[in-house]
Amino acid sequence: MSTIKDLEPNGVWKNFYSLTQIPRPSKKEAKVIAFMKKFGEDLGLETIVDDCGNVIIRKPATPGMENRKGVILQAHLDMVPQKNADKVHDFENDPIETHIEDGWVKANGTTLGADDGMGAAAAMTVLESKDLAHGPIEALFTIDEETGMTGANLLKPGILQGDILMNMDSETEGELYVGCAGGVDTIGTWTPTYEDVPTGMKAFRLFVKGLKGGHSGMDINLGRANANKVLNTMMLMAAEKYGLRMACIDGGSLRNAIPREAEAIVVVPADKEEQFKAYAAEYESIVKSEFEGIEPELAILCEPADMPKQIIDVKTQDNMFCAIARYPNGVIAMSPDFEGTTETSSNLATIKMEDGKIVCAALTRSLVDASKDKLAEQIRKNLTDNGAEAYSTGDYPGWKPNIDSPILHTMKETYKDKFGTDAKVMVVHAGLECGILGSKYPNWDMVSFGPTLVHPHSPDEAVNIESVGKFWDFVVETLKNIPLKEEIA
Numbered sequence: 401m402s403t404i405k406d407l408e409p410n411g412v413w414k415n416f417y418s419l420t421q422i423p424r425p426s427k428k429e430a431k432v433i434a435f436m437k438k439f440g441e442d443l444g445l446e447t448i449v450d451d452c453g454n455v456i457i458r459k460p461a462t463p464g465m466e467n468r469k470g471v472i473l474q475a476h477l478d479m480v481p482q483k484n485a486d487k488v489h490d491f492e493n494d495p496i497e498t499h500i501e502d503g504w505v506k507a508n509g510t511t512l513g514a515d516d517g518m519g520a521a522a523a524m525t526v527l528e529s530k531d532l533a534h535g536p537i538e539a540l541f542t543i544d545e546e547t548g549m550t551g552a553n554l555l556k557p558g559i560l561q562g563d564i565l566m567n568m569d570s571e572t573e574g575e576l577y578v579g580c581a582g583g584v585d586t587i588g589t590w591t592p593t594y595e596d597v598p599t600g601m602k603a604f605r606l607f608v609k610g611l612k613g614g615h616s617g618m619d620i621n622l623g624r625a626n627a628n629k630v631l632n633t634m635m636l637m638a639a640e641k642y643g644l645r646m647a648c649i650d651g652g653s654l655r656n657a658i659p660r661e662a663e664a665i666v667v668v669p670a671d672k673e674e675q676f677k678a679y680a681a682e683y684e685s686i687v688k689s690e691f692e693g694i695e696p697e698l699a700i701l702c703e704p705a706d707m708p709k710q711i712i713d714v715k716t717q718d719n720m721f722c723a724i725a726r727y728p729n730g731v732i733a734m735s736p737d738f739e740g741t742t743e744t745s746s747n748l749a750t751i752k753m754e755d756g757k758i759v760c761a762a763l764t765r766s767l768v769d770a771s772k773d774k775l776a777e778q779i780r781k782n783l784t785d786n787g788a789e790a791y792s793t794g795d796y797p798g799w800k801p802n803i804d805s806p807i808l809h810t811m812k813e814t815y816k817d818k819f820g821t822d823a824k825v826m827v828v829h830a831g832l833e834c835g836i837l838g839s840k841y842p843n844w845d846m847v848s849f850g851p852t853l854v855h856p857h858s859p860d861e862a863v864n865i866e867s868v869g870k871f872w873d874f875v876v877e878t879l880k881n882i883p884l885k886e887e888i889a
């Protein structure tokens with residue numbers, strides 16, 4: 401049985417193998433920081449660990465390449481710790497078990513960590529190389545990209561000297577990313593008063609389920625249903641027609657996922673029970689046809705429930721129903737410059753009861769920071785107009801595409817010369833560290849690329865072996881072709 405240590409390009413795979421042996425879930429990076437520090441020091445290279453744990457390793461230019469622009473090779477050290485329910489694995493102590501399957505490398509029941517171990521392995525291979533030609537190199541290994549981009553956020557301006565940032569955290573070989581969306585969370589809170597349930601009511605559990613969900617940035621343009629919206633519209637109409645009253649609501653799970661499920665406990669007058677049940681069935685068929693071909697598993701249950709102790713006051717209920725119905729959600733604008741790419745979007749991710757309050761949260765994204773801020777303002781206004789308190793938090797900047805970027809030009813030419821085809825120039829409607837890093841180093845010329853990964857952040861994560869070879873060749877050729885310092889002054 402061959403192992404990944406035998407694959408080509410051998411240097412990259414050996415370094416990736418080393419990384420699989422070191423536990424490195426997000427926020428628990430001490431072991432991999434120590435490993436990377438030793439890696440740099442053992443090579444005799446200047447190695448810095450900054451206050452938050454980012455590792456920076458400097459390698460001088462090879463002979464004859466001293467006058468090239470400085471390149472920062474960047475990757476994140478942490479990985480998403482996800483495993484199948486039946487897999488026994490301790491992400492803080494156990495190595496990742498890898499195997500080769502039909503041209504792909506996968507892990508055994510866990511995430512693989514090719515996101516972003518492959519980027520880190522490529523940077524390590526450049527650092528230890530003796531036969532490559534390159535200008536001044538800095539490798540920047542950041543911590544905690546996956547749960548808050550902490551390393552990028554805490555990186556100090558002025559510590560790096562290079563001119564060009566090559567982020568190696570993109571997921572399709574042959575694509576060059578030159579922009580990403582920024583984001584901001586907006587939280588709305590209603591503080592209801594509670595009332596006893598009037599006599600003569602029947603209780604029901606409404607449950608919207610079976611939706612596809614997905615990533616709230618990358619999948620927002622697919623027209624999928626939002627469980628919170630579907631449930632809210634159902635209750636809004638039933639309140640008007642049958643006097644529905646809500647006791648509690650629980651919709652969505654993750655702040656950056658399109659909600660797949662939402663449920664509420666409601667009561668309706670007993671004499672309206674049959675009409676209400678008929679309405680629920682009709683509503684389900686209407687929503688099913690609205691999302692035909694998109695949400696084949698969509699189902700809306702309306703089943704008898706235990707009588708709740710109390711219900712929320714009617715004013716708060718009306719306010720919430722109205723605000724959620726009017727909540728800007730989904731694609732707000734497509735990019736005029738990049739075909740098929742979302743420019744601005746919002747996703748009403750969660751509606752939950754917290755200490756008797758109703759709390760809703762949405763993540764707004766845009767390639768254009770001003771559009772994101774404007775949309776967040778509109779969302780807050782909609783909430784406060786409807787009786788909620790509202791604030792925005794966790795704001796991070798996007799990376800505005802620069803189609804005239806010199807490194808983009810160099811890499812497009814290099815790709816064409818090397819592989820005979822054009823690389824695709826893309827922007828991504830999700831966050832990359834480049835947005836934050838670029839805000840600290842505004843003069844950097846940035847690009848993001850990588851080998852082909854599928855199903856990152858899940859136990860199905862796999863990296864395509866052939867694409868790793870092309871990715872590596874592309875790194876090597878690009879480093880040879882980096883422009884002279886004077887050329888992009």
Ligand SMILES: [Zn+2]
Nearest residue numbers: 515516545569
């Ligand atoms: Zn990543």
